[in-house]
Amino acid sequence: MCWHKDKAAFIRLTGVSVLQSAASSIVAPSLRYLTAKLALGWRIRLTQHLLKSYFGKNAYYKFTSQGIMLMQISLITNDLEKLTTDLSGLVTGMMVDVRFRELLSHSKDLLRKKWLFGILDDFITKQLPHNVTWVISLLYALEHKGDCALTSTQGELAHALWFLASVVSQSFLAFGDILELHRKFLELSGGINRIFELEELLDAAQSDIQQLGASVSSGVDDLSSKDIISFSKVSIISPGQKLLARKLTCDVVQGKSLLVTGPNGSGKSSIFRVLRGLWPIASGRLIKPSQDINEKVGSECGVFYVPQRPYTSLGTLRDQIIYPLSREEAEVKVLTLCKTGFKSSGANLLDAHLRSILESVRLVYLLEREDQGWDASPNWEEILSLVLELSVLSTSGSPVLFITLNLASLMSAPMPPSVDVEEHLYQLAAKMGITFITSSQRPALIPFHSMELRLIDGEGKWELYTINQ
Numbered sequence: 001m002c003w004h005k006d007k008a009a010f011i012r013l014t015g016v017s018v019l020q021s022a023a024s025s026i027v028a029p030s031l032r033y034l035t036a037k038l039a040l041g042w043r044i045r046l047t048q049h050l051l052k053s054y055f056g057k058n059a060y061y062k063f064t065s066q067g068i069m070l071m072q073i074s075l076i077t078n079d080l081e082k083l084t085t086d087l088s089g090l091v092t093g094m095m096v097d098v099r100f101r102e103l104l105s106h107s108k109d110l111l112r113k114k115w116l117f118g119i120l121d122d123f124i125t126k127q128l129p130h131n132v133t134w135v136i137s138l139l140y141a142l143e144h145k146g147d148c149a150l151t152s153t154q155g156e157l158a159h160a161l162w163f164l165a166s167v168v169s170q171s172f173l174a175f176g177d178i179l180e181l182h183r184k185f186l187e188l189s190g191g192i193n194r195i196f197e198l199e200e201l202l203d204a205a206q207s208d209i210q211q212l213g214a215s216v217s218s219g220v221d222d223l224s225s226k227d228i229i230s231f232s233k234v235s236i237i238s239p240g241q242k243l244l245a246r247k248l249t250c251d252v253v254q255g256k257s258l259l260v261t262g263p264n265g266s267g268k269s270s271i272f273r274v275l276r277g278l279w280p281i282a283s284g285r286l287i288k289p290s291q292d293i294n295e296k297v298g299s300e301c302g303v304f305y306v307p308q309r310p311y312t313s314l315g316t317l318r319d320q321i322i323y324p325l326s327r328e329e330a331e332v333k334v335l336t337l338c339k340t341g342f343k344s345s346g347a348n349l350l351d352a353h354l355r356s357i358l359e360s361v362r363l364v365y366l367l368e369r370e371d372q373g374w375d376a377s378p379n380w381e382e383i384l385s386l387v388l389e390l391s392v393l394s395t396s397g398s399p400v401l402f403i404t405l406n407l408a409s410l411m412s413a414p415m416p417p418s419v420d421v422e423e424h425l426y427q428l429a430a431k432m433g434i435t436f437i438t439s440s441q442r443p444a445l446i447p448f449h450s451m452e453l454r455l456i457d458g459e460g461k462w463e464l465y466t467i468n469q
């Protein structure tokens with residue numbers, strides 16, 4: 001039967017074919033889209049889960065201080081730059097050659113296997129189907145040799161051949177997919193293994209830290225821990241087993257700030273590590289407020305740890321001050337605090353409040369200096385030598401400003417505040433009832449403190465002095 005003799009059927013078939021093609025062009029990309037979305041969802045959940053374990057209970061500190069896990073962390077972030085930086089930090093000296101040779105031989109092996117697999121894959125999924133089709137067609141043609149003269153049989157033969165070719169090629173493609181599955185499965189199991197390894201390490205770190213927390217808190221007197229930091233015969237030993245302070249005994253009560261001095265490497269920062277719970281205490285008893293303000297912004301009282309390097313967040317001038325709150329959270333807090341008759345929006349109130357903070361720390365010029373005012377977002381690291389932190393809750397219900405003055409960075413900062421600004425900041429904070437424990441070697445800071453703890457030699461010896469003001 002010739003096609004022009006059944007024009008309607010031909011048009012119908014063509015229509016069906018077009019519809020099928022349209023459906024197929026929708027289905028295939030949609031499947032890809034759904035698969036990618038599923039993968040993204042998994043990635044988000046897994047990343048959130050791992051990051052929670054990583055950042056919880058100081059686990060990150062344990063990892064970074066031990067120099068392990070860098071590879072695994074890059075697994076979470078997929079950050080190539082960080083991976084290469086960390087790797088370059090891990091391999092040193094002779095190790096580089098050995099590792100490089102291992103990497104080279106592994107890469108060569110991988111390339112060879114990929115080449116062999118490529119040949120097999122190409123042959124099975126692309127070349128073999130044609131040959132098989134032709135062989136089957138030949139057998140078919142030989143069997144129906146006598147009917148070839150008939151036009152109708154020729155048409156049917158062409159149709160059958162076309163059908164056969166697509167069935168055969170699809171079957172081989174499916175077979176190719178099965179071959180590919182093996183490789184995908186191997187990759188998947190490798191990924192799962194690495195993630196489980198990370199999970200196990202995080203679990204181990206968390207349980208170590210829990211034990212450490214239990215041992216420290218067993219020595220903490222909760223009743224008197226609200227307004228005192230007390231070291232009682234505390235021995236501080238570094239992870240490298242170096243004794244930095246032997247039986248350190250020192251009380252920091254409200255209003256009596258402490259200055260920790262001593263030569264480089266004598267253990268000044270280690271006192272803060274112990275206070276923060278990053279290092280366990282070898283012996284003795286440590287009493288401190290149970291609340292770390294860094295962990296719970298807005299808490300009424302507690303200890304705030306100022307990082308040695310100033311932290312500036314990506315974002316606007318406003319973001320620098322309200323960090324780690326989001327703008328919305330800060331607006332809500334300010335509105336809650338100022339439950340006065342103010343007929344002003346949260347945004348206006350917040351900006352007014354932040355302006356008063358900048359005024360009190362003599363940084364209001366930043367607002368005028370940047371064209372976009374609060375919304376300016378230059379590289380703050382190059383501009384700010386101070387980190388300002390805003391906590392908007394206090395026992396009395398009035399806004400409290402915590403100035404987190406980064407003393408350690410003052411000297412090296414691109415724009416160190418002048419001595420009088422520094423003095424002003426200390427006075428301001430003291431007026432607000434903030435008691436300091438400062439680590440510094442600068443004699444200029446002595447007048448702002450009531451006691452000096454001098455770490456003598458970095459081998460455990462220390463002396464405590466009262467500062468006459």
Ligand SMILES: Nc1ncnc2c1ncn2[C@@H]1O[C@H](COP(=O)(O)OP(=O)(O)OP(=O)(O)O)[C@@H](O)[C@H]1O
Binds near residue numbers: 244271
């Ligand atoms: N994570 C760590 N693991 C092992 N040893 C450490 C670690 N951190 C510090 N140390 C060691 O502990 C000792 C005291 O270091 P620390 O940073 O407390 O000194 P510092 O007085 O604050 O020094 P600087 O004035 O240079 O800041 C040093 O010998 C240092 O090498």
